[in-house]
Amino acid sequence: HGGGLSIPCVPTWVNKGGPMRIALVNPVARKTEGYHTIGTKIPQLGLQVLAKLVSPPHEVDIIDEIFGTAGTEDLLGRGGYDLVGVTGYTSGAARAYEIAAYCRGHGIPCIMGGPHAWAVPDEPAEHFDSVAVGECDEIWPQIVADAEAGKLQDRYDGSMPDLEQGHFGAATQGLHPINGNYDVACLQTSRGCPVGCDYCSVTRFNGSKIRRRAIGEIIEEWNTTDKRFIFVVDDNFFGVGPQHAEWARELLRAIIKHGKKRRWFSQTSLNMGQDAEAMKLAYKAGCRSMLVGIESFNPENLKAWHKGLNLKLLGDYKTLVDGFHRGGVSVLIGHQVSFPD
Incomplete structure (x- = not known):
């Protein structure tokens, strides 16, 4: 991707051409971990919305670091994932880049979306294989299809769709993270x-x-x-x-x-x-x-x-x-x- 902060991708992953395992991750900055992990555990709704848009036979797991940051890399390493999607606010961007470094170092395609990627897309592009800018309801199925084909694009641009006409916005209620349970x-x-x-x-x-x-x-x-x-x-x-x-x-x-x-x-x-x-x-x-x-x-x-x-x-x-x-x-x-x- 160029630039002084880029992390080289190790292209060891091979597309299976079939059902994929997808991990969706909500990163939390290490220095604010206590603030996020004490109290009511509230879902990162965007990840549940993306999960709703993934059709079988693909499988989706959520890893939410409001339950702690310590086990994320281990879960990603043991999960056999074909694609990792990371959301994030600016407060969690540095942690998101750590996750991207792990994924790329282990040959797992990774993409970042969310408010930080929307605000400064060139920055996460230095760390991730791909960046999703804007609302992802309409572009997420294409991202999944491209990942399945082994042809993930550098960038995807979303729009602001009509939620009623497009039947967008629904979440997979009841889908809890593999590292915790929402309150x-x-x-x-x-x-x-x-x-x-x-x-x-x-x-x-x-x-x-x-x-x-x-x-x-x-x-x-x-x-x-x-x-x-x-x-x-x-x-x-x-x-x-x-x-x-x-x-x-x-x-x-x-x-x-x-x-x-x-x-x-x-x-x-x-x-x-x-x-x-x-x-x-x-x-x-x-x-x-x-x-x-x-x-x-x-x-x-x-x-x-x-x-x-x-x-x-x-x-x-x-x-x-x-x-x-x-x-x-x-x-x-x-x-x-x-x-x-």
């Missing part, structure tokens, strides 16, 4: 956020348009979860504007009517506190907490971060939070500390 389930009903905060990667990575999944498919996945608690990982569950609000209410009604009883938590914008009906439905559907970005009480800070929604609602912060509480939903707030006041 909760994760599920995503939509991607993207229109708020566009300057400090947030969501709008850049997943777009400013909220793309929804088909409600029937969400309920089907909801009912296959093997945990009593679900983290609904939407970037903005309620969204902004009447169209998004009505869709959220429709989903909540469907969960109440057709979904198994689960307690759940999600992320939303502050304006949801204005909608008494939505709050009532959320509680009845099992929601007990929402993460809400307050960010700052200083209008100048909100302007600097392009947090226009909160700027409009600044005078109503308490009233809106009270709206969540009246509905029976607790509020976890996100607050920025990068400005002096």
Whole structure:
């Protein structure tokens, strides 16, 4: 791949031309291992989504380093894998490169995707055989096919697909890592956020348009979860504007009517506190907490971060939070500390 940091690939692997064993790895930085490995074990949903897109007879294992970093190389060495896919945030990139060095040193094709690969694709290209940039729903089947044929490309570029029309976004619920067991389930009903905060990667990575999944498919996945608690990982569950609000209410009604009883938590914008009906439905559907970005009480800070929604609602912060509480939903707030006041 060129460059001073490149790690030479040892091309010892031979494509079997048949069923493959695939490992999907979530790397954790060694220096933050305690932070990630103590407390609730939450799935890296993207790996479960990719697993859902792999058709039999191929087999998929997940290795998640929230359960520790010590055994990963041993598991990869003993697993007989034909392809290793690694996700990762920037915080775990150095560890991802260690995993790539092991794979390439043992002749196992390896590819990196996720936010870090999207942000600086040339860097992981120095370490991995291939890089996947952007959302991988549409390109992952091609990556698997190319790996099976022994013709993995240097780079694959994904798009932002229509989740409803393409039937994308579902995860393999119940697929736990071979090195641990998750405490909760994760599920995503939509991607993207229109708020566009300057400090947030969501709008850049997943777009400013909220793309929804088909409600029937969400309920089907909801009912296959093997945990009593679900983290609904939407970037903005309620969204902004009447169209998004009505869709959220429709989903909540469907969960109440057709979904198994689960307690759940999600992320939303502050304006949801204005909608008494939505709050009532959320509680009845099992929601007990929402993460809400307050960010700052200083209008100048909100302007600097392009947090226009909160700027409009600044005078109503308490009233809106009270709206969540009246509905029976607790509020976890996100607050920025990068400005002096």
